[in-house]
Amino acid sequence: MNDEQTSDPLSRHAQDVIARDKRHVWHPFTQHATECDPTVITRAKGASLFDAEGREILDLISSWWTCTHGHSHPKINAALARQANEFEHVLFAGFTHEPAVNVAEKLAGLLPGDLNRVFFSDNGSTAVEVAIKIAYQSWVNRGEKRPILLAFDGGYHGDTLGAMSVGRGSQMFGAFRDLMCQVYVLPYPATFEGDDLVNEREAGALSSLEAILTDRGQSIAAIIIEPLMQGAGGMCFCRPSFLKRLVEMAQSAGVIVIFDEVATGFGRTGTLFAHEQAGIVPDLICLSKGLMAGYMPLSVTVARDGLFDLFLGDTFDRALPHGHSFTANPLACAVSLAALDLYEEEQTMARIAHINERHRATMEVLAARPDVVKFRVLGSVLAFEIKEGGAYQSEQSKALRAWYLAHGLNIRPLGSTIYLMPPYCITDEELTRAYEGMIEGLDRLASGALSRP
Numbered sequence: 199m200n201d202e203q204t205s206d207p208l209s210r211h212a213q214d215v216i217a218r219d220k221r222h223v224w225h226p227f228t229q230h231a232t233e234c235d236p237t238v239i240t241r242a243k244g245a246s247l248f249d250a251e252g253r254e255i256l257d258l259i260s261s262w263w264t265c266t267h268g269h270s271h272p273k274i275n276a277a278l279a280r281q282a283n284e285f286e287h288v289l290f291a292g293f294t295h296e297p298a299v300n301v302a303e304k305l306a307g308l309l310p311g312d313l314n315r316v317f318f319s320d321n322g323s324t325a326v327e328v329a330i331k332i333a334y335q336s337w338v339n340r341g342e343k344r345p346i347l348l349a350f351d352g353g354y355h356g357d358t359l360g361a362m363s364v365g366r367g368s369q370m371f372g373a374f375r376d377l378m379c380q381v382y383v384l385p386y387p388a389t390f391e392g393d394d395l396v397n398e399r400e401a402g403a404l405s406s407l408e409a410i411l412t413d414r415g416q417s418i419a420a421i422i423i424e425p426l427m428q429g430a431g432g433m434c435f436c437r438p439s440f441l442k443r444l445v446e447m448a449q450s451a452g453v454i455v456i457f458d459e460v461a462t463g464f465g466r467t468g469t470l471f472a473h474e475q476a477g478i479v480p481d482l483i484c485l486s487k488g489l490m491a492g493y494m495p496l497s498v499t500v501a502r503d504g505l506f507d508l509f510l511g512d513t514f515d516r517a518l519p520h521g522h523s524f525t526a527n528p529l530a531c532a533v534s535l536a537a538l539d540l541y542e543e544e545q546t547m548a549r550i551a552h553i554n555e556r557h558r559a560t561m562e563v564l565a566a567r568p569d570v571v572k573f574r575v576l577g578s579v580l581a582f583e584i585k586e587g588g589a590y591q592s593e594q595s596k597a598l599r600a601w602y603l604a605h606g607l608n609i610r611p612l613g614s615t616i617y618l619m620p621p622y623c624i625t626d627e628e629l630t631r632a633y634e635g636m637i638e639g640l641d642r643l644a645s646g647a648l649s650r651p
């Protein structure tokens with residue numbers, strides 16, 4: 199790769215946008231005192247973003263795991279324009295519309311068992327917030343108080359208060375500890391290729407679950423997990439058999455099971471939903487990101503029929519007091535429907551299987567390196583650890599991210615974890631470019647030639 203491409207001067211337009219951004223914008227998960235200038239994006243197509251200088255950047259993390267079929271997809275664009283010409287929004291209490299009903303009906307058909315009741319909100323965090331509230335209130339409506347939630351070490355579920363509480367095991371939210379609700383954090387048996395100790399780790403996690411169910415079972419409202427893969431926690435996988443066992447234990451103790459498939463849903467793990475691989479039905483499931491192909495803020499919390507029925511009654515007290523101005527936004531629903539149709543039209547699951555094969559072949563190549571360990575491949579995700587890797591936002595991980603970006607690759611290490619999660623439309627040539635660039639970055643790091651630009 200050519201280092202000259204990193205030194206092109208920024209266009210006047212980009213300089214102007216950055217200067218104005220720096221005066222007025224507060225970015226997510228960003229330490230503004232130390233962060234480099236942001237990249238100005240002016241266009242995106244397929245698996246690529248284009249900056250203000252027209253430079254291509256392969257979006258190898260699908261813009262925080264949202265983009266599924268590719269950026270600016272013509273069919274989704276057309277569906278969005280069609281709906282915009284009909285109407286853009288209407289309040290969703292006392293009103294309804296076909297795009298929302300279509301999405302709800304389609305999801306109920308795709309999800310297993312009696313997961314039939316779809317509550318719309320705007321993003322992954324609110325989908326989790328709604329799930330926590332449904333679980334908690336369902337006990338209140340039954341006349342019981344169950345204030346404890348169970349979650350997993352390393353789990354991440356979003357940034358609102360309830361979501362942060364169940365994500366406390368991610369170690370990201372220390373500042374908010376005093377505001378959090380009661381959560382008991384269980385050990386997570388993260389596993390990888392050639393892991394000899396996985397059985398022991400799983401047994402340890404299950405016995406912790408058994409102990410808390412025995413001690414406090416009557417006070418536990420729900421357990422939440424990202425099925426098969428913790429995303430922000432570092433692309434940490436668990437086995438389907440472990441997931442199945444824990445769901446059986448929780449459900450037989452009467453505890454509500456929430457699956458957070460905000461990141462794992464819509465094909466990322468090789469099946470449309472991760473939980474399919476374990477053959478189990480949760481009580482609540484949270485979906486977002488791929489739900490609308492990364493286009494617009496939309497999420498759903500889908501409940502089993504029996505849970506919904508607990509909210510019926512003669513008074514408003516039993517109803518769920520939750521809603522947002524943009525609940526079930528028709529533009530987002532139209533996008534979602536078009537995106538869901540594309541799975542068949544473009545044989546998306548076969549594309550994901552192909553990406554998986556390419557990832558596996560790359561893993562074989564990486565396995566020969568002394569500097570990387572703990573390989574994981576599932577669906578469209580490839581992940582591994584740098585042996586001497588730093589923490590989240592360490593200088594080393596920032597240097598690597600900056601080098602990748604300067605060389606046309608959007609790869610953002612999560613601490614010592616390097617991972618790829620490309621949009622499903624990525625071509626073979628683009629994948630080859632991604633693997634070669636990723637490996638060259640590792641070579642630079644290993645040789646000590648990486649410093650922050």
Ligand SMILES: Cc1ncc(COP(=O)(O)O)c(C=O)c1O
Nearest residue numbers: 321322323354355356429460461
């Ligand atoms: C598993 C999981 N749950 C919830 C969220 C929060 O979603 P959002 O960023 O849309 O609020 C995320 C975001 O990355 C996630 O990965």
